[in-house]
Amino acid sequence: MTNNNWMSLLGLANRARKVVSGEEQVIQEIRRGKAKLVLLSRDASDNTTKKVMDKSHHYKVPVRLVESRDVLGHSIGKPSRVVVCITDGGFASSVMRLLEEI
Numbered sequence: 700m701t702n703n704n705w706m707s708l709l710g711l712a713n714r715a716r717k718v719v720s721g722e723e724q725v726i727q728e729i730r731r732g733k734a735k736l737v738l739l740s741r742d743a744s745d746n747t748t749k750k751v752m753d754k755s756h757h758y759k760v761p762v763r764l765v766e767s768r769d770v771l772g773h774s775i776g777k778p779s780r781v782v783v784c785i786t787d788g789g790f791a792s793s794v795m796r797l798l799e800e801i
Contacts, residue, residue: 705797706774708790709738709783713775717787720775724746725784726754734760734784735791740768743781751782760784760792763798 712718719728728734737755739748741764755762765771772780785791 702801705794705801707769708773708794708797709785710766710776712785712787712794715787715790717790718775718783718785720777720780720783722751722782725751725782728784728786729754729758729760732758733786734758735788736760736785737762737782738771738784738794739763739766739782740764740771740780742767747781761795763795765798787792 709718717732719725725734729737737751737760739751739762743751752762768779768781771783772778775783785794788793
Protein backbone atom coordinates (compact mmCIF):
# COMPACT_ATOMS: atom_id res chain seq x y z
CA MET A 700 0.00 0.00 0.00
CA THR A 701 2.82 2.43 0.81
CA ASN A 702 4.25 1.88 -2.67
CA ASN A 703 1.07 3.31 -4.17
CA ASN A 704 1.17 6.24 -1.75
CA TRP A 705 4.50 7.63 -2.95
CA MET A 706 3.50 7.04 -6.57
CA SER A 707 0.23 8.91 -6.05
CA LEU A 708 2.02 11.78 -4.36
CA LEU A 709 4.56 11.96 -7.19
CA GLY A 710 1.68 12.06 -9.67
CA LEU A 711 0.10 14.91 -7.72
CA ALA A 712 3.42 16.78 -7.72
CA ASN A 713 3.64 16.25 -11.47
CA ARG A 714 0.17 17.70 -12.00
CA ALA A 715 1.26 20.68 -9.88
CA ARG A 716 4.22 21.10 -12.27
CA LYS A 717 6.75 20.39 -9.53
CA VAL A 718 8.37 17.40 -11.29
CA VAL A 719 11.05 17.51 -13.99
CA SER A 720 11.89 14.37 -15.98
CA GLY A 721 14.74 13.50 -18.29
CA GLU A 722 18.44 13.20 -17.58
CA GLU A 723 19.61 16.55 -18.98
CA GLN A 724 16.69 18.51 -17.55
CA VAL A 725 17.23 16.98 -14.09
CA ILE A 726 20.96 17.77 -14.21
CA GLN A 727 20.07 21.35 -15.16
CA GLU A 728 17.65 21.67 -12.21
CA ILE A 729 20.29 20.28 -9.85
CA ARG A 730 22.80 22.87 -11.07
CA ARG A 731 20.26 25.67 -10.65
CA GLY A 732 19.65 24.57 -7.05
CA LYS A 733 15.96 23.93 -7.66
CA ALA A 734 15.96 20.13 -7.31
CA LYS A 735 14.95 19.04 -3.81
CA LEU A 736 14.86 15.27 -4.45
CA VAL A 737 16.06 13.08 -7.30
CA LEU A 738 14.38 9.75 -8.03
CA LEU A 739 16.53 7.36 -10.08
CA SER A 740 15.44 3.98 -11.39
CA ARG A 741 17.51 0.96 -10.40
CA ASP A 742 17.69 -0.15 -14.03
CA ALA A 743 19.33 3.07 -15.27
CA SER A 744 22.55 2.70 -17.25
CA ASP A 745 25.85 2.88 -15.38
CA ASN A 746 26.74 6.13 -17.14
CA THR A 747 23.46 7.81 -16.24
CA THR A 748 23.62 6.55 -12.66
CA LYS A 749 27.17 7.87 -12.19
CA LYS A 750 26.39 11.24 -13.77
CA VAL A 751 23.23 11.83 -11.72
CA MET A 752 24.72 10.53 -8.46
CA ASP A 753 27.91 12.60 -8.81
CA LYS A 754 26.01 15.79 -9.63
CA SER A 755 23.52 15.21 -6.81
CA HIS A 756 26.23 14.55 -4.23
CA HIS A 757 28.18 17.62 -5.34
CA TYR A 758 25.14 19.87 -4.95
CA LYS A 759 23.90 17.98 -1.85
CA VAL A 760 20.58 16.86 -3.34
CA PRO A 761 19.17 13.62 -1.87
CA VAL A 762 18.74 10.68 -4.26
CA ARG A 763 16.34 7.78 -3.80
CA LEU A 764 16.27 4.65 -5.94
CA VAL A 765 12.98 3.25 -7.22
CA GLU A 766 12.18 -0.19 -8.64
CA SER A 767 12.23 0.46 -12.37
CA ARG A 768 11.85 3.01 -15.12
CA ASP A 769 8.35 1.72 -15.81
CA VAL A 770 7.21 2.38 -12.23
CA LEU A 771 8.72 5.86 -12.32
CA GLY A 772 7.11 6.71 -15.65
CA HIS A 773 3.76 5.24 -14.68
CA SER A 774 3.65 7.32 -11.49
CA ILE A 775 3.85 10.57 -13.49
CA GLY A 776 1.60 9.34 -16.30
CA LYS A 777 4.29 9.12 -18.97
CA PRO A 778 6.22 6.33 -20.70
CA SER A 779 9.32 4.91 -19.02
CA ARG A 780 11.40 7.48 -17.16
CA VAL A 781 14.88 6.81 -15.81
CA VAL A 782 15.28 9.90 -13.66
CA VAL A 783 12.98 12.62 -12.30
CA CYS A 784 13.41 15.36 -9.75
CA ILE A 785 10.96 17.15 -7.48
CA THR A 786 11.38 20.92 -7.26
CA ASP A 787 9.10 21.53 -4.27
CA GLY A 788 10.40 21.00 -0.74
CA GLY A 789 7.08 19.85 0.71
CA PHE A 790 6.46 17.24 -1.95
CA ALA A 791 10.10 16.13 -1.77
CA SER A 792 10.08 15.55 1.99
CA SER A 793 6.76 13.70 1.84
CA VAL A 794 7.92 11.40 -0.97
CA MET A 795 11.20 10.72 0.87
CA ARG A 796 9.29 9.81 4.03
CA LEU A 797 6.98 7.44 2.12
CA LEU A 798 9.90 5.81 0.29
CA GLU A 799 11.71 5.20 3.58
CA GLU A 800 8.66 3.38 4.98
CA ILE A 801 8.81 0.73 2.25
